[in-house]
Structure formats: C-alpha cells, structure tokens
Amino acid sequence: MSTAKNISNNPSAGGMDRREFVKSATAATAGLLLVSPEIAFGSRANSTPQLGMIGCGGRGTSVSEAFVTRAGVRLHALGDLFQDQLDKAKAKLDELNQSQGHATIDASKMFKGPRSCNELVSSDVDIVLISTPPYFHPEHLELAVAAKKHIYLEKPVATDVQGCKKIQELGKKVEGKQSVHVGFQIRFSPEYRELTRRIQEGAIGDIACAQGYYLAGDLPRKAKPGMSPLEAKIRDWAFDRVLSGDVLVEQNIHIIDWINWVLKARPERVMATAGRKVRTDIGDVQDHFLTIYRYPGDVRVGFQSTQFLTKWADVCLRFFGSKGYAEAHYNGNVFIRGTNEWQAEPPPPTAEKQKPEVDPLSEATPEKVKAFVESIQSGQFHNQLDQGAESTLSAILGRQASYEGKEMTWDHLVKSNQHWKTDVELEKLT
Numbered sequence: 001m002s003t004a005k006n007i008s009n010n011p012s013a014g015g016m017d018r019r020e021f022v023k024s025a026t027a028a029t030a031g032l033l034l035v036s037p038e039i040a041f042g043s044r045a046n047s048t049p050q051l052g053m054i055g056c057g058g059r060g061t062s063v064s065e066a067f068v069t070r071a072g073v074r075l076h077a078l079g080d081l082f083q084d085q086l087d088k089a090k091a092k093l094d095e096l097n098q099s100q101g102h103a104t105i106d107a108s109k110m111f112k113g114p115r116s117c118n119e120l121v122s123s124d125v126d127i128v129l130i131s132t133p134p135y136f137h138p139e140h141l142e143l144a145v146a147a148k149k150h151i152y153l154e155k156p157v158a159t160d161v162q163g164c165k166k167i168q169e170l171g172k173k174v175e176g177k178q179s180v181h182v183g184f185q186i187r188f189s190p191e192y193r194e195l196t197r198r199i200q201e202g203a204i205g206d207i208a209c210a211q212g213y214y215l216a217g218d219l220p221r222k223a224k225p226g227m228s229p230l231e232a233k234i235r236d237w238a239f240d241r242v243l244s245g246d247v248l249v250e251q252n253i254h255i256i257d258w259i260n261w262v263l264k265a266r267p268e269r270v271m272a273t274a275g276r277k278v279r280t281d282i283g284d285v286q287d288h289f290l291t292i293y294r295y296p297g298d299v300r301v302g303f304q305s306t307q308f309l310t311k312w313a314d315v316c317l318r319f320f321g322s323k324g325y326a327e328a329h330y331n332g333n334v335f336i337r338g339t340n341e342w343q344a345e346p347p348p349p350t351a352e353k354q355k356p357e358v359d360p361l362s363e364a365t366p367e368k369v370k371a372f373v374e375s376i377q378s379g380q381f382h383n384q385l386d387q388g389a390e391s392t393l394s395a396i397l398g399r400q401a402s403y404e405g406k407e408m409t410w411d412h413l414v415k416s417n418q419h420w421k422t423d424v425e426l427e428k429l430t
C-alpha cells in the first residue's frame, strides 16, 4: 500500500528536490498522501518555506542558520524585545539568505517589543522558531499554535508544572495538524542515536545504574552599564530562576532528556540538593546540583552539574549494565566497552578539545531541522510536545526536590500544580 509514510521513506526521493517529490508523489498516489503541499506551506505551496524567529539571540540564530543552509528554508521574519538583537540577527541571516540565493529580510518583517510574537505569528511565515527565554515558551507556543504555524520550540518547554500542563494541552491541539519539534537535538545526532539503539538492543545487558554530569563554565553577562534594572534582568534571564527555570531545567535538561530517551521512561522519584557557592554576583539561580533519580525497574541515576568552572568542562552520560558500559561525551567521544565493544566515528578527541559546545555534535541540529522540515513536506507531522513536557517535568522534579531538601515523587510534583509568576513587566520596557 502506498501511504505517506512509505513515500517519505522511499529512497528514490533522495536525488529529487523535495517539493518536486511531494508534488509528483501526490499525483502518483491520487490523494493517498496524508497532506497536500498547500496544507504544508499554505498558499505558497511551490515556493521556499519561510521561517520566522522569535527571540533573536545566540541559540535562535544558530538554529536559523541550520534551517537556511541545511534545510532549504528562507529566513523571512524576526521578532525580539530589543532593536540591537534584531539588527545583529538580521545582519547574519541576510548574509545566509543571500548565500542560498534568497532575498534578504524585509524591514516590514522586523517586529520589535512585547507584542513582537503576536505580530510575527500573524505574518506570512510557515514555520515559527521560538527561541525566547523559557518562561515565555508556553505563551509564545500558544500564539503560534493558534496561528496554525509549524513550530520549532526551544527547550525547556516551560519553567513550572502549570506551564508543562499547558504544553501538553497544546500538544493535543496540534496533533495531526501542525508539526512541532522541541529543541532536544541530541536525539538527532547520528552517533548518539546509534549508541542508544545499541543499548536498547542489549549491547550492555541489563542496565543497573547510570551516571551523568554537566560540568560547565560560567555564562557571559549580557547587561550593559546604563540599562534599567528591568532590562538588565531580561538580558541576563539565564541567572533568574523564574525566567530560566534554574540551571537543572535550563541547561542540564539535555542530559535528563537523554536518560529518559535511553531508558524509555520518566523518573518515579528523586533525592536532590543544590547550592550557590561560587557564582554569587548575579541572579538567584544555583551554581551546582546533585541529584539521584530513580527510574522504573529500580534503575538509579546519579546526576551532578556545575556552572562556574574555568579552563575545563565535560558533559557525559554513562550507563552501566550486566555486559559492559556505554559512555557518551559532548566532545564526540561515544563508545561501548565490554562484551559488545563499539566506538563511534570520529575517534576520541585530544585532551585540549575537552570543551562542551552548545551543539554537542555538529550534525545534531542540522539533522533535527532537516527531519522537521521533511515532516512538514511529507505530511508525516511530528509532535514532540508531550515528550518535551515530560523531560521538562523530569528536570523540574529534581529542581524542586533540591529546593525543598527532601525526596520527591513524580505524582507529588504533578499534583502540586506549581505555578511561577515573574515580576518582569515587559510593557514597562522603553
């Protein structure tokens, strides 16, 4: 039977322009394709997909670069609270658009201020990339869902329990209608996928326990002298608990999501502690966490993080099983030792290269972005909101246990219906 799934997996699609492929596949299967190009990309079915980015900072710009250079998408609109952020992103993305033969971003598609997300989602973009600080994710996702856009939402999906529940509700709304990705790019790294497949197929036997750590350096300060306290707080959102979700939820979540992925489960309970000992000059987030998660099947996972190191850093996850152990580092050293030995290419880096990058492995984000765009073009829409909410709640569970200094269960957390409200009033920004 010729279903859309069969079509999108057809190796003959490889050498053909994707839109041509979707068009010819549509004709060939006389309506058996689950979605028409019009549904995928509106009335401009035969033109290049148009991306709008809300939150023009470091991460959004780098994901946009992958959209433009690796997935055949044009950067069409930008939204941000601040003009300098818009200008910086425009300069870089205009250059990238032009390198691919696309027009630059028109001045009428630059949206500034607290309502920039509303304006951007109402414009003629096909895909919305949400790369604002985590606190705003539920609100911005809701706007993009209502505008019927396909959406790439950066992680974490929210900073509190109510936010995660909202994401889950929105997940039900988009199911089968819009494609939505959440920014856990590790799941699309070819090396990590292969490692996970091998572990799940028994390469290290029964998993007994695991160890993870995210030992990272401090983050740059972005506020400049002369900025109001309100503006400084937004610029330095990563140091604010309510805007960021704290380090375990904002940064370490990549490893917690990865544990959930490998174990195909979410934690049942956690014991945790955290402190603020070195980076005390700014904000109210912790600078280190220590957690012990308990997963189904009595699998215990110790996870530790720091965010103040200098000169050395490492991010790693290690699973111990009855037939060996599997280990993966952000620097690309990914392997299995024991009965079924395996080493991912490229070979392990030298000691000087032990520095975690924003993108763990260089192909992870491009692979994810390509899979997302293909899901739209093929009509096999992805919906990662439930999984994104589950990983965010898993991180929130560890954070709350550390704040409250006691063991906490998943059920207790979810029932708590915890809600955080910022004192930041965006309308007061001048």
Ligand SMILES: NC(=O)c1ccc[n+]([C@@H]2O[C@H](COP(=O)([O-])OP(=O)(O)OC[C@H]3O[C@@H](n4cnc5c(N)ncnc54)[C@H](O)[C@@H]3O)[C@@H](O)[C@H]2O)c1
Binding pocket: 054, 055, 056, 057, 058, 059, 060, 079, 080, 081, 082, 085, 113, 114, 116, 117, 131, 132, 133, 134, 136, 154, 155, 156, 183, 184, 185, 234, 235, 250, 251, 358, 359, 426
């Ligand atoms: N997947 C990854 O590996 C990865 C890496 C880094 C960051 N992130 C995530 O990406 C998101 C952005 O992080 P970043 O490092 O790019 O931060 P950033 O500070 O560099 O960029 C955020 C941008 O959003 C703008 N902004 C803030 N509030 C806004 C609002 N209400 N409306 C419109 N614009 C607003 C800011 O002015 C800024 O330009 C966060 O969720 C972060 O956790 C993901």
